[in-house]
Structures are given as structure tokens and as C-alpha cells.
Amino acid sequence: xxxxxxxxxxxxxxxxxxxxxxxxxxxxxxxxxxxxxxxxxxxxxxxxxxxxxxxxxxxxxxxxxxxxxxxxxxxxxxxxxxxxxxxxxxxxxxxxxxxxxxxxxxxxxxxxxxxxxxxxxxxxxxxxxxxxxxxxxxxxxxxxxxxxxxxxxxxxxxxxxxxxxxxxxxxxxxxxxxxxxxxxxxxxxxxxxxxxxxxxxxxxxxxxxxxxxxxxxxxxxxxxxxxxxxxxxxxxxxxxxxxxxxxxxxxxxxxxxxxxxxxxxxxxxxxxxxxxxxxxxxxxx
Amino acid sequence: xxxxxxxxxxxxxxxxxxxxxxxxxxxxxxxxxxxxxxxxxxxxxxxxxxxxxxxxxxxxxxxxxxxxxxxxxxxxxxxxxxxxxxxxxxxxxxxxxxxxxxxxxxxxxxxxxxxxxxxxxxxxxxxxxxxxxxxxxxxxxxxxxxxxxxxxxxxxxxxxxxxxxxxxxxxxxxxxxxxxxxxxxxxxxxxxxxxxxxxxxxxxxxxxxxxxxxxxxxxxxxxxxxxxxxxxxxxxxxxxxxxxxxxxxxxxxxxxxxxxxxxxxxxxxxxxxxxxxxxxxxxxxxxxxxxxxxxxxxxxxxxxxxxxxxxxxxxxxxxxxx
Amino acid sequence: xxxxxxxxxxxxxxxxxxxxxxxxxxxxxxxxxxxxxxxxxxxxxxxxxxxxxxxxxxxxxxxxxxxxxxxxxxxxxxxxxxxxxxxxxxxxxxxxxxxxxxxxxxxxxxxxxxxxxxxxxxxxxxxxxxxxxxxxxxxxxxxxxxxxxxxxxxxxxxxxxxxxxxxxxxxxxxxxxxxxxxxxxxxxxxxxxxxxxxxxxxxxxxxxxxxxxxxxxxxxxxxxxxxxxxxxxxxxxxxxxxxxxxx
Numbered sequence: 001x002x003x004x005x006x007x008x009x010x011x012x013x014x015x016x017x018x019x020x021x022x023x024x025x026x027x028x029x030x031x032x033x034x035x036x037x038x039x040x041x042x043x044x045x046x047x048x049x050x051x052x053x054x055x056x057x058x059x060x061x062x063x064x065x066x067x068x069x070x071x072x073x074x075x076x077x078x079x080x081x082x083x084x085x086x087x088x089x090x091x092x093x094x095x096x097x098x099x100x101x102x103x104x105x106x107x108x109x110x111x112x113x114x115x116x117x118x119x120x121x122x123x124x125x126x127x128x129x130x131x132x133x134x135x136x137x138x139x140x141x142x143x144x145x146x147x148x149x150x151x152x153x154x155x156x157x158x159x160x161x162x163x164x165x166x167x168x169x170x171x172x173x174x175x176x177x178x179x180x181x182x183x184x185x186x187x188x189x190x191x192x193x194x195x196x197x198x199x200x201x202x203x204x205x206x207x208x209x210x211x212x213x214x215x216x217x218x219x220x221x222x223x224x225x226x227x228x229x230x231x232x233x234x235x236x237x238x239x240x241x242x243x244x245x246x247x248x249x250x251x252x253x254x255x256x257x258x259x260x261x262x263x264x265x266x267x268x269x270x271x272x273x274x275x276x277x278x279x280x281x282x283x284x285x
Numbered sequence: 286x287x288x289x290x291x292x293x294x295x296x297x298x299x300x301x302x303x304x305x306x307x308x309x310x311x312x313x314x315x316x317x318x319x320x321x322x323x324x325x326x327x328x329x330x331x332x333x334x335x336x337x338x339x340x341x342x343x344x345x346x347x348x349x350x351x352x353x354x355x356x357x358x359x360x361x362x363x364x365x366x367x368x369x370x371x372x373x374x375x376x377x378x379x380x381x382x383x384x385x386x387x388x389x390x391x392x393x394x395x396x397x398x399x400x401x402x403x404x405x406x407x408x409x410x411x412x413x414x415x416x417x418x419x420x421x422x423x424x425x426x427x428x429x430x431x432x433x434x435x436x437x438x439x440x441x442x443x444x445x446x447x448x449x450x451x452x453x454x455x456x457x458x459x460x461x462x463x464x465x466x467x468x469x470x471x472x473x474x475x476x477x478x479x480x481x482x483x484x485x486x487x488x489x490x491x492x493x494x495x496x497x498x499x500x501x502x503x504x505x506x507x508x509x510x511x512x513x514x515x516x517x518x519x520x521x522x523x524x525x526x527x528x529x530x531x532x533x534x535x536x537x538x539x540x541x542x543x544x545x546x547x548x549x550x551x552x553x554x555x556x557x558x559x560x561x562x563x564x565x566x567x568x569x570x571x572x573x574x575x576x577x578x579x580x581x582x583x584x585x586x587x588x589x590x591x592x593x594x595x596x597x598x599x600x601x602x603x604x605x606x607x
Numbered sequence: 608x609x610x611x612x613x614x615x616x617x618x619x620x621x622x623x624x625x626x627x628x629x630x631x632x633x634x635x636x637x638x639x640x641x642x643x644x645x646x647x648x649x650x651x652x653x654x655x656x657x658x659x660x661x662x663x664x665x666x667x668x669x670x671x672x673x674x675x676x677x678x679x680x681x682x683x684x685x686x687x688x689x690x691x692x693x694x695x696x697x698x699x700x701x702x703x704x705x706x707x708x709x710x711x712x713x714x715x716x717x718x719x720x721x722x723x724x725x726x727x728x729x730x731x732x733x734x735x736x737x738x739x740x741x742x743x744x745x746x747x748x749x750x751x752x753x754x755x756x757x758x759x760x761x762x763x764x765x766x767x768x769x770x771x772x773x774x775x776x777x778x779x780x781x782x783x784x785x786x787x788x789x790x791x792x793x794x795x796x797x798x799x800x801x802x803x804x805x806x807x808x809x810x811x812x813x814x815x816x817x818x819x820x821x822x823x824x825x826x827x828x829x830x831x832x833x834x835x836x837x838x839x840x841x842x843x844x845x846x847x848x849x850x851x852x853x854x
């Protein structure tokens with residue numbers, strides 16, 4: 001019982017790191033732009049297909065593919081911001097949210113046409129680790145480590161570079177930041193690009209151990225919402241913490257009740273935290 | 286009350302009343318199915334408009350009321366053999382009670398936080414029903430074929446269901462109109478424009494918001510019961526489609542939020558558009574992408590929707606459109 | 608007494624916004640509230656108004672303890688307010704804006720009566736010819752009048768006016784002062800915050816002064832104007848105050 005519990009907990013936590021990366025992107029976009037990005041899941045799915053394409057067609061190692069996908073996603077994020085978001089940034093959250101939802105529909109529609117909805121998987125293995133009765137996949141370990149590295153990099157970027165500080169300034173008070181001479185358009189575009197990049201990276205890492213379709217992103221997007229709320233909306237670094245909580249829940253809950261109850265617990269907790277403590281479990285009151 | 290002398294009132298009511306009546310007269314099955322979908326969309330979008338268009342709280346989980354209310358109505362119908370109209374009303378009542386309880390908690394959240402919470406509620410409700418044994422868990426519930434015999438066989442039953450849906454549509458539109466042009470509605474619009482200022486002016490905001498939420502929850506439950514009875518079964522994946530929640534939202538935006546006519550036009554236009562895209566061989570696969578592109582264009586260039594756009598261009602029509 | 612504020616304190620985290628404030632206001636009078644920026648004037652309005660509850664103390668309105676009552680209950684009891692930062696309901700017409708005040712104020716009128724009451728209120732503030740315009744399209748002075756009209760349409764016993772003269776030009780100020788006097792003539796009690804010294808000195812029956820959340824003076828306008836403590840607190844420089852008074 002205990003060995004089983006700890007193994008599934010560890011497994012849950014490893015996946016939680018990757019969830020955290022996706023949620024971090026969502027949280028960054030919300031924190032800086034006050035935009036709920038409903039195209040986040042679709043972007044994750046694009047990340048998955050990017051890694052898949054590079055691996056199966058060109059034989060590129062997934063871990064080389066991820067940085068490549070990240071770069072493409074950054075540019076793709078700029079494009080979305082320019083076409084769909086820039087014009088409605090002042091119109092309130094409903095419009096930005098619908099704009100990203102429209103982008104989501106376009107990606108899913110085109111993606112379904114190009115890739116169909118039959119499941120794919122990246123046939124790539126890094127061996128595994130025996131832990132009690134459970135087996136930990138090497139790809140998950142690497143993904144977790146990569147997630148930590150990315151989190152640290154994001155932290156260093158936000159707190160120790162000029163651009164990062166500008167992003168935080170706009171996040172705190174857009175009007176004041178503009179008075180200080182920070183171009184909020186550039187910062188907003190960059191934040192959306194970074195958020196999109198994090199989504200694609202999380203998608204790419206997930207693709208190394210889970211099968212996927214173009215529609216898979218939807219479920220991860222919902223998980224990202226839960227994580228953002230647990231970790232504090234608009235607090236990108238809290239997202240990693242939220243990801244771990246969610247991962248742990250997914251590891252532990254099935255030990256005690258049927259696995260189909262997991263979403264009930266997750267989303268119940270989500271609504272509860274939102275109502276009782278909208279700043280997140282870690283956030284200030 | 287002088288609503289029956291207002292042009293705007295009759296435009297809205299006659300639009301749906303005549304639309305349904307024509308179908309009943311022509312009495313053709315494929316036409317009925319098409320108009321069934323349109324009327325269903327009209328009810329869902331119009332009821333969403335009460336909380337979204339008038340009160341300014343964007344609900345991404347409107348379909349929860351369709352799902353939960355419909356599930357309960359269908360449960361009474363298929364398992365306990367209650368008559369259809371009672372099942373509808375019971376489903377609606379449950380929906381209202383749930384909205385009162387949930388609304389009291391969640392409506393304290395504002396703006397995007399409320400929107401997020403409703404996404405969570407939708408998912409939690411679906412996951413819960415999928416695990417709820419009395420509602421048949423993940424496989425859902427079926428109605429025995431003999432249930433249709435009470436209405437003179439399945440063909441007659443389908444026409445009866447359509448007629449009920451038509452009546453519900455008319456009632457929904459009338460209620461939406463009355464709410465918008467009432468003191469209660471004025472309070473809701475004040476909340477939409479500035480909730481704190483509304484409170485200072487004496488609008489009992491917690492009560493008003495919750496009441497609007499509960500009212501918006503009633504009608505989807507009626508539609509749900511009818512829709513599931515028509516299909517003969519209900520399952521969680523069909524009852525809580527997040528996608529449908531979003532489509533309803535698109536309809537409200539397309540037609541124009543805050544106008545009674547908006548959701549009616551929006552539902553009609555969206556259904557027609559989807560129909561055209563789905564049958565065209567060129568767009569069949571790309572229909573989702575094209576709907577997305579159209580939505581994007583509305584959001585970017587026509588934020589008031591079709592009705593709002595016309596109103597801004599032709600101010601003289603205002604009296605007819607409000 | 609229409610309003611009694613008894614030992615009211617309000618804290619925000621570590622900040623003491625109001626410190627043991629007590630005063631009374633009798634019916635039919637105009638009470639002025641002055642004090643430097645950040646003295647806690649708007650906070651005092653907010654606690655009376657029910658936007659938030661005081662941390663300590665008691666507020667009695669028309670003989671009833673109303674401490675901690677939400678803002679909408681205060682409006683129904685006959686307390687109206689015009690905000691410092693004007694907040695019109697932009698998408699509604701000017702007329703509909705004022706109807707909200709009439710519908711949900713002290714009398715809670717039905718729509719038809721509210722429409723009539725709104726017209727009266729708009730005439731009184733001189734905004735009737737703009738009744739059908741969207742409220743968002745008004746200029747600052749007109750928006751201030753709209754705030755007044757909304758408050759008036761509620762038929763309140765007591766009106767809180769938060770810097771309704773700020774940002775107006777001299778002729779607009781004269782017009783607004785006349786409106787305020789007319790409101791008092793019709794029986795409402797007025798409690799106002801104002802920075803335009805000459806105006807508040809001439810219009811108020813009584814003045815109280817807040818500084819750092821504490822009440823430092825209370826009395827007739829002339830007495831307060833010459834109070835050494837007020838002069839020091841207000842500007843820290845007596846000559847500047849004199850100049851201000853001479854405006």
C-alpha cells in the first residue's frame with residue numbers, strides 16, 4: 001500500500017512539473033495582459049505535433065526538437081497577438097477571451113484537417129527506473145528536470161533582466177509603466193509569445209510519454225486553469241507549485257477512490273479555491 | 286405595463302412564434318429537425334443573455350443547467366414515468382435551486398474570475414454526473430421505447446416535443462423582454478455598467494445577480510429535458526459539452542449581447558452558417574476554422590454584434606431594436 | 608439628529624485611516640468636511656455610506672444604528688451620494704441613469720414614476736436637454752451634474768457630496784452652488800467634502816476638519832478658518848492659507 005502510494009505520488013509529481021510549465025505560460029499571460037488564453041491548449045497540441053513531425057519525418061531527437069518548437073511558438077505567439085489581440089486589448093476581458101477562443105477554433109479546425117484525430121505517439125524511450133512495484137519512465141524524469149530548469153530560467157529572466165523587469169512593471173500597473181517609457185505593446189506581445197512558448201514546450205515534453213491528438217490540448221488547458229488558480233492567478237512561479245499539487249492529487253486520489261473521481265476533486269477544489277482564496281493557496285490574502 | 290404596445294416586443298415574439306408555426310403547418314420532418322436546433326439555440330442564447338448581456342457576468346458553464354436540469358427531467362421521465370411537462374418543470378426547478386446555491390457563492394467573484402469559475406463548474410458537474418449511479422454513471426440513461434406510446438407513437442411524440450419547445454421559446458423571449466424593460470432589469474444593467482456605483486444607488490446587487498442567474502438557469506433545463514427525450518437517451522459527454530457552452534456564447538456575441546433580439550438573430554445566423562459550412566464539400570473539414578475566423582472578425586470589428594451594428598448605423602431603428 | 612458618528616475608527620492593514628472620529632449633524636443643515644489630501648475624508652464617507660464597515664465605533668442614521676449596513680441598504684434608508692470620481696453608467700442614457708437612482712433610492716419607485724422623477728431631477732440640475740444622450744458622452748461638468756441628479760432622484764434625507772466642485776470653472780461652480788442651496792431649501796441635509804475653500808466656507812453652516820484620520824477642529828466656518836491648528840495642519844504654512852482664503 002505504502003510503496004504503491006509513494007510510487008504513484010512520485011509519478012504524479014513528475015507529470016505535475018510538466019503541467020506546471022503549461023500553466024506558467026497561462027499565468028504569465030493572465031498576469032501581464034489580463035487575458036484568459038483559450039488557445040493555450042491548442043498551442044500545446046501544436047507543440048506536440050511539432051516534436052512528432054521533427055522526430056518521425058526528420059529524425060530529430062525530441063530534446064533537440066523542443067528548443068526548435070519553442071522558437072517557432074514564440075514567433076507564433078507574436079503573430080496571434082498582432083492579428084487577434086492587439087486591437088481588443090482595451091476592450092475588456094470578454095473580447096480578448098473570445099479572440100483567443102476564435103484562434104483556438106482556427107487551430108483545431110486546420111489541425112483536424114491536416115492531422116485527423118487519430119492518436120499519435122512519439123516512439124522514443126530513455127529506459128525506465130524501477131521503484132517499488134511501479135516503473136518510472138526516463139522520459140518523465142527528463143521532462144521534470146527540464147521543467148525545473150525552465151522555471152529557474154524564467155525566474156532569472158523576470159527578476160534579473162531589463163526586459164523581464166519591464167514585463168513585471170507592466171504586470172503591476174500598465175499605465176504607470178507606460179509613463180516610465182516602457183512600450184506596453186512590445187511587452188504585451190513578448191509576454192504572449194513567452195506564454196505560447198511555454199505551452200508548446202510543455203506540449204513537446206508531454207508528447208514524449210503520452211499519446212496525443214490535435215484535441216488533446218483541451219484537457220491540459222483545463223488542468224492549467226486549475227493549476228493557475230491553485231498557485232495564484234498571474235503568479236507564474238506559483239504555477240509550478242500548483243502543478244505539483246495537481247500532479248500529487250492525480251497520483252494520490254486514484255489510490256483511495258475510482259480514477260473517474262479525479263476530475264470531480266480537481267474542479268471542485270478549483271471552484272472552492274477561487275471563491276475562498278482567489279489569490280491562490282500561496283498568495284497574499 | 287404597456288409592453289404589448291411596443292414594436293420591439295412584437296418583433297421579437299412574432300419572429301419566433303411565426304417561425305415555429307410555419308413548421309407546424311408544413312409538417313415536414315427534416316425542416317422540423319432544423320428548426321428544433323434553431324429554437325433550442327434561441328432559448329439557450331436568450332437565457333444566457335440575461336446573465337451575460339444584462340448583468341455583465343459571462344457564464345462559460347451555461348450548459349450546466351441544460352445538462353443537470355435535463356438529466357433530472359429525463360431521470361423522472363425514464364425511471365419514474367412522470368409525464369413530460371411535469372418533468373420539464375421539475376428539471377427547471379432543480380436548475381433554479383442549484384443556480385441559487387452556486388450563484389450565492391460564485392457571483393461574489395467579478396469579471397474574469399467569475400468566468401473561470403464557471404468553466405470549473407461545468408467540468409466538475411460533468412465529472413460528478415459521470416460518477417453518479419442514479420443517473421447511470423458514464424453510460425447515462427435510456428428511455429424505454431414504449432414511453433413514446435403515451436404520445437401516440439414516436440412520430441407523433443416528436444411533433445409534440447417540437448410544439449412544447451416552440452411554446453417554451455415564446456415564453457423565454459417574452460420573459461427576456463419583460464426583464465429587460467423592468468425595474469429589475471434596470472438594476473441588472475446598472476450592475477453591468479458599474480457594480481459599485483449600482484450598490485451605492487441602492488441596487489441590492491447580491492440578490493439581483495443571484496436572481497438573474499437563477500432565472501437564466503430555468504429555461505435551459507426545459508430544453509434539456511425535451512432534447513434528451515427526443516434523443517431517447519442522455520449521457521454526460523452529450524449533456525455537458527463545453528464546446529456547446531462556447532457556441533451559445535458566440536451566438537449571443539454574433540447577434541448582439543444585451544439586446545432581446547440579439548440572441549435570436551445570433552442563434553439563427555449561427556445555425557445557418559454552420560449548416561452551410563457543414564454541407565459544402567470545400568469547407569466540410571474546415572468549418573470549425575471558418576467559424577473561428579468569423580468569430581474573430583466579429584470580436585475585432587463588430588463588438589456590438591449584428592443588432593448593435595445596425596443600431597449604430599441606423600439610429601432611427603432604435604425603437605424597434607430595443 | 609439625522610446623523611451621529613460615534614468614535615469611528617477604520618484601519619487598512621497597518622494604516623490608521625480614521626482615528627476615533629465623532630460628530631453630529633442635525634437636519635436641514637450643510638456640513639462641510641475639509642482636510643489635506645489623504646486625511647481620510649473619502650474613507651469617512653465610505654464608512655457612513657456602507658461601502659465598508661468601520662473597524663470600531665458606531666454610525667447612527669435617523670436614530671437607528673446602521674453600522675456595517677451594506678451600501679444598498681443605506682440608499683434605501685435615504686442616504687444618497689455623489690462620487691468624487693464620477694461614475695456614469697456609460698451605456699445608458701442620462702435619463703435612464705437618473706431613473707436608477709429613483710428606482711432604487713429611498714422610495715423605490717416603479718419605472719413610470721421613476722421616469723417622471725428623473726425628469727424633475729434633471730431639470731433641477733439643468734441637464735434636461737441632454738436626457739436622451741448616452742451618459743458616456745457627457746463632459747466632466749455635465750457628469751458631475753448627472754451625479755447630483757442621480758442622488759436627488761432618490762429623494763434622500765441626507766446627501767453626501769464628494770468634491771462636486773472640483774474640476775469646474777468659476778461659472779460652473781456658481782451654478783453648482785446655487786443647485787446645492789436649492790436642494791437644501793427643499794429639506795435635504797447635506798454633508799460635503801470640498802477643496803474649493805471659498806465655496807465651502809460660504810455655503811456651509813458648520814465645518815469639521817480631518818487630519819491624519821483624526822478630527823482636529825469643528826465649528827462655524829470663520830472660527831475654523833482662523834483656528835491655528837487647522838492652519839498648521841492644512842498647509843503647514845499660515846501665509847499660504849491666508850492666500851487661499853483670499854481667493
